[in-house]
Amino acid sequence: MLKRIYSSLPSFKPVKFHDGLNIIVAEKNNPLSGKSTRNGAGKSTIVEILHFLFGGNVDPIFKSKELINHSFSVEFEVNNKDFTITRSAKQATKFSLRATLEEQEVNRVYSKTEIIDLLRREFFWDMPETVSFRSTLSYFLRRDADGGFLEPTEFVKQQKAGDKKKTLSYLLGLDTNLPQEWEDLEMKTKDLNSLKKIMKNGMIDSIKMDSSYLKSEKIVYEERVKNLEEEIMKFEVLPEYRNLEREANNITNKINEITDRNFFLNKELTVLDQSLESEQHISDKFSTREMYEELNILMPDAVYQRFEDVEVFHESVVRNRRAYLLEEKEEIVGKLKINHDQIDWFAKRRQEIMVILQNKGAIDQYSKLQDELNKLKTSYNEIVKQLKTLDEITNIKTELTTGKTRLIKKIRDNQAEQESLIKHEILSINHTLEELYGTNHGTRFSIDVNERSGLVVTLSKPDKKSRGINNMLIFSFDIMLIEMNKKLGRSLDFLFHDSHLFDGVDTTQTRIALLLAARKTNELNFQYITTVNSDIFSLISDELKQYKVELNLTDIEESGGLLGIRLQ
Numbered sequence: 001m002l003k004r005i006y007s008s009l010p011s012f013k014p015v016k017f018h019d020g021l022n023i024i025v026a027e028k029n030n031p032l033s034g035k036s037t038r039n040g041a042g043k044s045t046i047v048e049i050l051h052f053l054f055g056g057n058v059d060p061i062f063k064s065k066e067l068i069n070h071s072f073s074v075e076f077e078v079n080n081k082d083f084t085i086t087r088s089a090k091q092a093t094k095f096s097l098r099a100t101l102e103e104q105e106v107n108r109v110y111s112k113t114e115i116i117d118l119l120r121r122e123f124f125w126d127m128p129e130t131v132s133f134r135s136t137l138s139y140f141l142r143r144d145a146d147g148g149f150l151e152p153t154e155f156v157k158q159q160k161a162g163d164k165k166k167t168l169s170y171l172l173g174l175d176t177n178l179p180q181e182w183e184d185l186e187m188k189t190k191d192l193n194s195l196k197k198i199m200k201n202g203m204i205d206s207i208k209m210d211s212s213y214l215k216s217e218k219i220v221y222e223e224r225v226k227n228l229e230e231e232i233m234k235f236e237v238l239p240e241y242r243n244l245e246r247e248a249n250n251i252t253n254k255i256n257e258i259t260d261r262n263f264f265l266n267k268e269l270t271v272l273d274q275s276l277e278s279e280q281h282i283s284d285k286f287s288t289r290e291m292y293e294e295l296n297i298l299m300p301d302a303v304y305q306r307f308e309d310v311e312v313f314h315e316s317v318v319r320n321r322r323a324y325l326l327e328e329k330e331e332i333v334g335k336l337k338i339n340h341d342q343i344d345w346f347a348k349r350r351q352e353i354m355v356i357l358q359n360k361g362a363i364d365q366y367s368k369l370q371d372e373l374n375k376l377k378t379s380y381n382e383i384v385k386q387l388k389t390l391d392e393i394t395n396i397k398t399e400l401t402t403g404k405t406r407l408i409k410k411i412r413d414n415q416a417e418q419e420s421l422i423k424h425e426i427l428s429i430n431h432t433l434e435e436l437y438g439t440n441h442g443t444r445f446s447i448d449v450n451e452r453s454g455l456v457v458t459l460s461k462p463d464k465k466s467r468g469i470n471n472m473l474i475f476s477f478d479i480m481l482i483e484m485n486k487k488l489g490r491s492l493d494f495l496f497h498d499s500h501l502f503d504g505v506d507t508t509q510t511r512i513a514l515l516l517a518a519r520k521t522n523e524l525n526f527q528y529i530t531t532v533n534s535d536i537f538s539l540i541s542d543e544l545k546q547y548k549v550e551l552n553l554t555d556i557e558e559s560g561g562l563l564g565i566r567l568q
Helices: 043-053 112-123 133-138 161-171 177-200 211-234 241-285 288-294 301-359 363-417 419-437 467-487 507-524 534-547
Strands: 002-007 021-027 071-078 081-088 095-101 104-110 444-450 454-460 494-497 527-533
Touching: 002 043, 021 043, 021 507, 021 534, 043 071, 043 081, 043 494, 043 527, 081 112, 095 112, 104 112, 112 133, 133 161, 161 177, 161 454, 161 467, 177 363, 177 454, 211 363, 241 301, 363 419, 363 444, 363 454, 419 444, 419 467, 419 507, 454 467, 467 494, 467 507, 507 527, 507 534, 527 534
Parallel strands: 021 527, 494 527
Antiparallel strands: 002 071, 071 081, 081 095, 095 104, 444 454
């Protein structure tokens, strides 16, 4: 039970609570003040302080320059033990605890983790590690700023599905392991989607998400890798490979040069042969005397003597020319023989080099073979990897299908085992709504399971547009939660609703709800705390004035709020 909230801030108005129903009334005359919890009467600030002291994050209000150096404290009793927790935003990681634990006075500083662990043990003795203490507490301390008054089954707007299912399972007395198992299956679904993306982004463009295709590719690449590995094993590196390769190229160039020279020498030889043949022909046919006699021309012998001298001279010239041509021919023939001998030698040497190069290779060729092998191995490993991924996808699909079927059955079995609890929860909400709206309220609370989301907890409302009805559904749901908390033997025994709960609610329903809360707190021994604006309370105060907390809050003046000051 909450006893008192106070602060080191001198202007702060301490809040003292009593047993049962606590109604904090605030005078609200400034219509603009309600737009900010910082500058209004401070009704919502009470909830923020409780969250702050019970291990919540630091709201910006506590970091303001007016509050940063001040601490806040809460006194409460649980399991017949008194506790006081103090915390300041300036030293937000430190929680000062004063209490009597195991018959010993404790006065020490706790970390955030330690204080939450302590509160978990004291408030919810049977809470498993998979359930969040902060989430569970938030159903009993709803905050309008978080969207806590939008949906009965959620304490925050768009609450995470996994957190919601585990927390509600705990609060409703169901097996909390089943939502955790469902969350694990959901994670496997995400893993499945991630694996599919990996397959699509594979290194080998041609790979398809087909097991038979991948297996065939694996066999093909295995053979390629094996063959190339064998080739590399047989490969011998020749250090002088490049020198021999250059020598072979030079020999080829030299053979080509000699062949070109032989071409021109053979042409010269042909011309010389033709010249020699022509010279022979002229020498055989030339006779001056015969030529003139055939022409019937008679010449003196002196003339013929002169012609004969010319003929002798001509024959001498021809002999000399033939001798020269024969020398030229002999020289060319000699050169051709030398060239042919060189070609034979070069060809033989080149053949020797080629035999050497065929059996051995250069280091860069070896490196190229190694690079090619690495590429093949990379492709092969990618195929193996994708084949493994595809197998994982198949296994996960099978596990998801069979796992969800099995888990849905387990959830249904658990609900069947807890039928009496579920019946109590349904009737609790129904009885509250019947008191508020009569037997024809048309609202149903259900706990079920479906294949898409697992556990489903819903509180349907006939008029989704009515904020007042929606808020009364939240009231009914939360009254059921605190009732179940007591029924299940848990120690948290307070429920806090600020005035946002009654926004849009008819005064008659507000009165009925508060009277019901007063009766329930008496029957079940818990504490219900709420804040109400003075204009509403004035209409219902005759029956409820004994539950009013001695605290004067107003937004008329700057000092009238809970903090006693206006924040800048």
